[in-house]
Amino acid sequence: MENRKVYLDKHTNLLQLEEHMYPLVDVDTPNVFRNLFHYDEIPKIAFNDRIVPHSMPDEIWITDTTFRDGQQSRAPYSTDQIVTIFDYMHRLGGSQGKIRQSEFFLYSKKDRDAVYKCMERGYKFPEVTSWIRANKKDFELVKDLGMKETGILVSCSDYHIFYKLKMTRREAMEHYLSVIRECLETGVSPRCHLEDITRSDIYGFVIPFCLELMHLMEEYQIPVKIRVCDTMGYGVNYPGAVIPRSIPGIIYGLRVHAGVPSELIEFHGHNDFYKAVNNSTTAWLYGACGVNCSLFGIGERTGNTPLEAMIFEYAQLRGTLDGMDTTVITELAEYYEKEIGYQIPPRTPFVGKNFNVTRAGIHADGLLKNEEIYNVFDTGKFLNRPPLVAVSNTSGLAGIAHWINTYYHLKNEKQVDKNSILVVELKKWVDAEYESGRVTVLTDQELIREIERICDEKGITI
Incomplete structure (x- = not known):
């Protein structure tokens, strides 16, 4: 107890006692939280009434996955369509860059052509970033394109580690850390996509893994971003709900126990249980600076958090739009319907034909x-x-x-x-x-x- 550090929390301005370290808990059999996720039953939301405090960051922002996750559930956009939408996004985010980044695939020539053209625009915001396979060739491609950051998949639930990767937790962690180190060696900042975090062992795997990522960041002096991926939409925003479904609990754990700064935490939600918007707002409230969204919520299965929804969430929380031009939302909706041929459901808030x-x-x-x-x-x-x-x-x-x-x-x-x-x-x-x-x-x-x-x-x- 005497050796634990006392430090000043910049959000609460209160002295805090440093938490215990959290070592990796390696297990022989996967922990798939069968008490919560029994496949032939509806998933359960359990409570233990452990409440964590709000910790809204000084600055919050939106990041975009329209051209990455948003393209996984529809016909690919043409290069010209991507560039046009990117131009709209720049206007929508405003001069303060509240839409901070937009992520792209780099697999095909069409994707890379779109990246070149968007980067040629010379916009400060949204910054063009990528999502790649975790290998040296792709890291070099990111570097050659002049990108500062790339997303890398690091699945973190035992469903993925044991059943998909066929590894143990320790093997998965060592593999991920070697990949991240390889990325850092090229001078590129990794954005670690913690897939399926709402079915993962938060204190047995996620927190120990993120502690190691923070050590790598300190070693290389290059930012390492954590994307909290609620891949299946299991996350809930209810105070006192148990982890791994508790979004407040996950964000708190990353901030306080893994020492991840708010500006390096980003939430990525899915809407399987109609909670993507609420969970994204909750991530902001409890200490994540970024929420990752796609236009009109277009994305895998039920979709991602709609970008336009979070703009109005931002305004409600902050009392200002901070320069965002919301009329562009209507222009984008018209462009999607007239030029792309995408029919927005008529009762969709803010953009549907019948919303008002x-x-x-x-x-x-x-x-x-x-x-x-x-x-x-x-x-x-x-x-x-x-x-x-x-x-x-x-x-x-x-x-x-x-x-x-x-x-x-x-x-x-x-x-x-x-x-x-x-x-x-x-x-x-x-x-x-x-x-x-x-x-x-x-x-x-x-x-x-x-x-x-x-x-x-x-x-x-x-």
């Missing part, structure tokens, strides 16, 4: 009187998408006029009112639809078609 469309008659009435009543924030200002009221038998002339003005972005003297010929004629058609027995709301396509017909017949220009 009101259909219920009583809600529509309130929205028309004051849009604050039924809109989450000024979506016209932040997303260039004013709220819409869907047209139905309860809309009335005012509701139809509101739909036309918002859908066509009509301003000032160009706006129509409830006495406009267009509105009156469209109302007649709407009434006829419901008098004939219709019970569903009218689609945008139907309304556009009828508006075009009325405009042609009456010589009206919108």
